[in-house]
Amino acid sequence: MAQHEITTATLGLDELSIDNRCKVFHKPHVRATRGPREAVQRGLVRGQHHVRRGVAGRSPKDKFILKQEPSQWSVWWGLINQATTPEEFRRAGTTGTLY
Secondary structure, three states: HHHHHHHHHOOHHHHHHHOOOEEEEEOOOHHHHHOHHHHHHHOOOEEEEOOOOOOOOOOOOOOEOOOOOHHHHHHOOOEEEEOOOOOHHHHHHHHHOOO
């Protein structure tokens, strides 16, 4: 499988205010993602944090929906579908792009 190196600029991420110009490796070869065995056991592989968890997937309480027309009348609001305000939505977007 070929390894493709692209940058965030070629992905068009600047439209989302993500402009850190880092290298993105799409489908890297397995050898490129593995470091020394000791580093793998400690959880660090080539500067990345490697985490093994017993579960995968999303939290059932992580769905935040902007409460506005037409969603305010068509969504079942509660513990799962939680309403958010436009201000909270913008703040979350800013936090995500800064990360």
